[in-house]
Amino acid sequence: MSGGHDLGGLSGLGPIAPEPESSEPVFHAEWEKRVFALTMASGFLRRWNLDESRHARERQHPADYLRNSYYENWLAGLQTLLVEKDLLSAKELATGASQSGVSDDEAAPLQAKDVPQILSRGGPVEMVIERAPCFTLGDRVRVCSQDPKAHTRAPAYVRGRTGFITAHHGAHVFADQHARGQRVGHHLYSVAFSSSELWASPENRDTEFKVMIDLWEPHLELA
Secondary structure, eight states: OOSTTOOTTOOSSOOOOOOOTTTOOSOSSHHHHHHHHHHHHHHTTOSSOHHHHHHHHHTSOHHHHHHSOHHHHHHHHHHHHHHHTTSSOHHHHHHOOOOSOOOTTSOOOOOGGGHHHHHHHOOOOEEOOSSOOSOOTTOEEEEOOOOOSSOOSSOGGGTTOEEEEEEEEEEEEOHHHHTTTOOOEEEEEEEEEEHHHHSOOGGGGGGOOEEEEEEEGGGEEEO
């Protein structure tokens, strides 16, 4: 899905001015810590996966997404999921007052002492599938040009462009379907694109470089 979140390769948005990692704080304000904790604790209820949470943030109006800070977008996505999964009502969000009790079948609350171990464990996304890979190293491939209506990990600036397979990473959970709650595995590849293929302009010809992007098999076709 193209939207306010898909900014790669666009011009006219001003310079990127990141803070040096040596001095950048993990959180810039106390409320950001709370948003991070709420998001992690709510995810522990197992009502959605990581790709669903990304898609929930992306579904904001583009103006809201661009105006919000990083953790404001996290909060907006969390609120969307809490309502969609019937954990909260829109009225409860608006008033801050609970309108119903918690059912007995809810997951046990995440304990603070368990957080470090859970975060360090992560969630493996490698899968074993029966299908053989469609592409081999060196194959010239084109990224499918259609604009998907849901979450995708194929950025807009690379759609319709051609590159070469440089690595095969095995089968991984296909994020595009995972965002719709379907855990399906597809082969994952690294694809090399020339900068002139992605951003064709006379001034770029003297500064040619390669751009490496990991893409799943459904994103690609033989060129």
